[in-house]
Amino acid sequence: MIDKQPLIHRLCIIGVGLIGGSLAQALKQASAVTEIVGAGRAEASLQKALTLGVIDRYETELATAVVDADVVVVAVPLGAMFDVFAAIAKHLPERCVLTDVGSTKGSVLGDVRRAFGQAPATFVPGHPIAGTEQSGVEASFPELFRKRRVILTPLVETDASAHYLIRQMWEITGAEVVEMGVRHHDEVLAATSHLPHVLAYALVDTLARLDDRAEIFRYAAGGFRDFTRIASSDPQMWHDICLANREPLLQVIEQFTHDLAYLVEAIRTGDNETIMAIFRRAKHARDNLYLE
Amino acid sequence: MIDKQPLIHRLCIIGVGLIGGSLAQALKQASAVTEIVGAGRAEASLQKALTLGVIDRYETELATAVVDADVVVVAVPLGAMFDVFAAIAKHLPERCVLTDVGSTKGSVLGDVRRAFGQAPATFVPGHPIAGTEQSGVEASFPELFRKRRVILTPLVETDASAHYLIRQMWEITGAEVVEMGVRHHDEVLAATSHLPHVLAYALVDTLARLDDRAEIFRYAAGGFRDFTRIASSDPQMWHDICLANREPLLQVIEQFTHDLAYLVEAIRTGDNETIMAIFRRAKHARDNLYLE
Numbered sequence: 356m357i358d359k360q361p362l363i364h365r366l367c368i369i370g371v372g373l374i375g376g377s378l379a380q381a382l383k384q385a386s387a388v389t390e391i392v393g394a395g396r397a398e399a400s401l402q403k404a405l406t407l408g409v410i411d412r413y414e415t416e417l418a419t420a421v422v423d424a425d426v427v428v429v430a431v432p433l434g435a436m437f438d439v440f441a442a443i444a445k446h447l448p449e450r451c452v453l454t455d456v457g458s459t460k461g462s463v464l465g466d467v468r469r470a471f472g473q474a475p476a477t478f479v480p481g482h483p484i485a486g487t488e489q490s491g492v493e494a495s496f497p498e499l500f501r502k503r504r505v506i507l508t509p510l511v512e513t514d515a516s517a518h519y520l521i522r523q524m525w526e527i528t529g530a531e532v533v534e535m536g537v538r539h540h541d542e543v544l545a546a547t548s549h550l551p552h553v554l555a556y557a558l559v560d561t562l563a564r565l566d567d568r569a570e571i572f573r574y575a576a577g578g579f580r581d582f583t584r585i586a587s588s589d590p591q592m593w594h595d596i597c598l599a600n601r602e603p604l605l606q607v608i609e610q611f612t613h614d615l616a617y618l619v620e621a622i623r624t625g626d627n628e629t630i631m632a633i634f635r636r637a638k639h640a641r642d643n644l645y646l647e
Numbered sequence: 648m649i650d651k652q653p654l655i656h657r658l659c660i661i662g663v664g665l666i667g668g669s670l671a672q673a674l675k676q677a678s679a680v681t682e683i684v685g686a687g688r689a690e691a692s693l694q695k696a697l698t699l700g701v702i703d704r705y706e707t708e709l710a711t712a713v714v715d716a717d718v719v720v721v722a723v724p725l726g727a728m729f730d731v732f733a734a735i736a737k738h739l740p741e742r743c744v745l746t747d748v749g750s751t752k753g754s755v756l757g758d759v760r761r762a763f764g765q766a767p768a769t770f771v772p773g774h775p776i777a778g779t780e781q782s783g784v785e786a787s788f789p790e791l792f793r794k795r796r797v798i799l800t801p802l803v804e805t806d807a808s809a810h811y812l813i814r815q816m817w818e819i820t821g822a823e824v825v826e827m828g829v830r831h832h833d834e835v836l837a838a839t840s841h842l843p844h845v846l847a848y849a850l851v852d853t854l855a856r857l858d859d860r861a862e863i864f865r866y867a868a869g870g871f872r873d874f875t876r877i878a879s880s881d882p883q884m885w886h887d888i889c890l891a892n893r894e895p896l897l898q899v900i901e902q903f904t905h906d907l908a909y910l911v912e913a914i915r916t917g918d919n920e921t922i923m924a925i926f927r928r929a930k931h932a933r934d935n936l937y938l939e
Contacts, residue, residue, distance in 0.1 A: 484866060504866060533866075539859075546854055547867040551874045553914075554846055556929040557907045561899075562838050563932035564906075567831075572932070574776060574796060574825075575839040578880075581873040582843045586933045588870075590926035597914045597922060607853075608911055612904070614856075615849045619900055622845075622889045630889060634882035637848040640855035640864070641878040 362387040362523055367424040369394045369417060369439055371404040373486060374456045375430030376495030379409045381528035384497045394420035395431070404492045417442040424448060426520065429455040433595035436463055440470035452517040453478045454524075458544065458592075460508045460537040462599035476514040479521040482506045482540065483530060484548075488587040501529035508537045538603075545603035550611060552593050553604070555586040654679040654815055659716040661686045661709060661731055663696040665778060666748045667722030668787030671701045673820035676789045686712035687723070696784045709734040716740060718812065721747040725887035728755055732762035744809040745770045746816075750836065750884075752800045752829045754891035768806040771813040774798045774832065775822060776840075780879040793821030800829045830895075837895035842903060844885050845896070847878040 366382065368375045371393040382388045393401050393410035394417055401413040414420035421427050421443050429439050436457060447453060453475060457463040460480050467474050485503040487494065505525040509518045522532050535543070562571050575583075597604060621629035658674065660667045663685040674680045685693050685702035686709055693705040706712035713719050713735050721731050728749060739745060745767060749755040752772050759766050777795040779786065797817040801810050817824050827835070854863050867875075889896060913921035 486870075488870075506866070543859065543863055543866050546857065546863050547871050551850065551871055553910065554850065554907070555874060556926050557910050558843065558846065558903060559929035559933050560910075560925050561903045561906045563928060565838065565902075567835065568932070571835055571838050574798070574835050578778075578780075578877040579839050579843055581876050582847060583933050584873050585870040586929045588930070590923055590930055593926055594919065594922045598917055598919075601914060601917075605911065605915060610857075611850060611853045612907070612911075614853045615846070615904070618845065618849050618852075619897065619904075622893060623897060625890055625893075627886065627890075630886045631882055633852050634848050634885055636855055637851040637878045638880070638882055640860070641851050641875050 361389050362520070362527065364389045364425045365392065365423055366390070367392045367394060367420050367427045368410065369420065369427065369429045369443075370431035370435075371395060371401060371410060371413075371492050372430060373490050373492070373494050373499070374483060375428065376404060376407075376409045376492040377485075377497060377499035378428060378430070378456075378483075378528065379404075380495060380497035381500060382524070383409075385527045387524070387527045392420055392424065400492060407492065409492055409495065418446040421446050421448065421451065424451050426452045426454070426524070429453070429457075432592050433457050433459060433462060433599040434591070437466040437470060440467050444470045447475070451477060452520050454481045454521045456481060456483055457599075458482060458548070458596050459600040460540045464508075464510070464537055474510055474512060476512055477517040478510075479513055479518050480508045480510070480537065481521060481525070482508070482544075483525070485530075488584060488589075490589045490592070498529070500525065503530050505530040505532050506540055507532060507534050508540050509534065510537075541600050542603045542607075545600055545607045549596055549600055549604045550607050552585050552588060553597065553608065554611075555583050556593070559583050559586040653681045654812070654819065656681045656717045657684065657715055658682070659684045659686060659713050659719045660702065661712065661719065661721045661735075662723035662727075663687060663693060663702060663705075663784050664722060665782050665784070665786050665791070666775060667720065668696060668699075668701045668784040669777075669789060669791035670720060670722070670748075670775075670820065671696075672787060672789035673792060674816070675701075677819045679816070679819045684712055684716065692784060699784065701784055701787065710738040713738050713740065713743065716743050718744045718746070718816070721745070721749075724884050725749050725751060725754060725891045726883070729758040729762060732759050736762045739767070743769060744812050746773050746813045748773060748775055749891075750774060750840070750888050751892040752832045756800075756802070756829055766802055766804060768804055769809040770802075771805055771810050772800045772802070772829065773813060773817070774800070774836075775817065777822075780876060780881075782881045782884070790821070792817065795822050797822040797824050798832055799824060799826050800832050801826065802829075833892050834895045834899075837892055837899045841888055841892055841896045842899050844877050844880060845889065845900065846903075847875050848885070851875050851878040 366388045379391050391410045393413040404410045483505045485500050525532050658680045671683050683702045685705040696702045775797045814824050
């Protein structure tokens with residue numbers, strides 16, 4: 356074919372960790388990008404990314420890193436988002452498309468508006484629902500997004516071609532791109548991701564502080580391993596998520612604790628029918644809703 | 648070798664489901680038993696076990712099933728334990744060793760004492776910590792117990808040779824046999840198994856009742872799948888466990904809800920240090936305590 360141009364000429368990835376590194380690898384593997392510039396504060400980590408061939412070069416000055424970039428992907432923890440946006444706001448090339456991979460979208464949008472005055476028309480908020488309990492560029496791999504969903508939450512002011520470019524970029528990684536509103540995204544993720552992490556962390560911490568904790572963990576069966584795997588996730592990342600998505604998270608936690616109290620009361624009073632109704636409904640949902 | 652006698656001549660398994668069926672298969676595979684008699688109320692299920700070659704014959708009358716048995720394994724749901732013990736109490740051969748596979752030991756001991764007047768010296772309470780979210784004889788397989796722990800909770804009055812026989816029986820399946828007191832067993836299992844199941848059921852039920860439940864489950868990521876897998880477990884079995892182990896379970900739930908409220912308050916007030924301390928402690932425990 357004559358015009359097999361790469362989708363992106365110069366791609367700047369700020370924050371080359373598990374997500375940023377895997378995106379870089381997937382796009383390189385597909386020859387969808389000419390040059391990838393890594394950027395961030397931790398030079399040792401950037402050097403590792405360079406050595407691994409994940410990026411082509413790196414910059415530690417963000418203002419320099421975004422020079423002549425066609426696309427800038429911000430893949431730093433939520434707590435570092437504002438500082439990154441503030442550092443690049445005056446240096447972003449005019450037609451450069453800006454996107455992020457933050458797990459909460461309301462907070463990122465707020466950070467962008469605070470840093471830029473208003474959200475640039477070329478800003479396309481995104482969230483790949485992928486990841487492992489590992490972190491760092493050494494855990495990254497090009498197939499991370501394959502068959503995973505990437506949620507874009509474009510704004511009314513988002514430029515159509517910027518939006519289309521980011522959609523293409525993610526589709527190249529093998530992801531299925533879906534779209535929803537910012538607020539709705541944050542509510543759905545609070546329920547399916549943030550609340551389970553809070554529960555897993557709280558449970559493991561409770562058990563870890565019991566007197567016989569060594570024995571407790573020794574007799575933990577297979578179900579416990581799966582159930583608590585997410586408590587091995589990066590504490591800083593999940594701290595940031597909990598605070599960035601505080602309102603929807605607190606709302607669904609309140610619903611959950613109310614429901615849990617209802618179940619506990621049924622156990623206390625030996626209310627067979629209520630216990631069975633809850634367990635059956637949950638099993639049915641777990642077994643079936645998934646497949647819809 | 649001259650005296651390569653099977654460990655058990657006639658084994659009666661009451662309740663040939665996932666656990667009973669897997670035990671039968673493991674012992675057959677090791678030629679550790681001459682004849683396995685299946686017993687229970689559901690004839691269709693016993694017929695299936697017979698067709699699958701898991702048992703050698705079956706009886707639906709428990710009094711008949713235990714005739715001339717050397718070992719009787721009771722592998723029925725906790726809620727059915729008492730009825731089984733009551734049905735066999737007057738028919739158990741004098742030297743026959745009796746054991747069970749119940750997930751809670753205090754309740755089973757109570758059932759035995761109620762049915763027999765006092766626990767027979769040949770009664771060895773046991774609990775294999777193995778299982779999947781599947782159930783039924785068709786899900787059984789001989790390797791289920793390999794490298795899993797089996798907890799025995801022998802009583803002061805337990806006969807030493809009965810105790811030793813059940814220990815050997817489980818070791819033949821590839822399990823590691825450990826021992827602890829009845830009460831301690833129930834507290835450890837409440838923390839590592841029963842509480843996680845209650846939380847998983849409650850969480851999935853909460854989400855399943857939200858207005859946008861279909862969407863909620865659609866965007867659930869890998870962590871959610873693992874976290875909620877145990878909510879696919881058999882509702883009747885877990886109903887029985889929650890009620891049979893009510894007191895230790897309610898106690899650890901109370902500890903957990905207290906700790907969760909503390910974490911939620913830290914999220915509400917943006918208390919970075921408290922959130923980080925909890926998440927870090929949990930990650931450390933999950934990553935390390937396991938290996939002890």
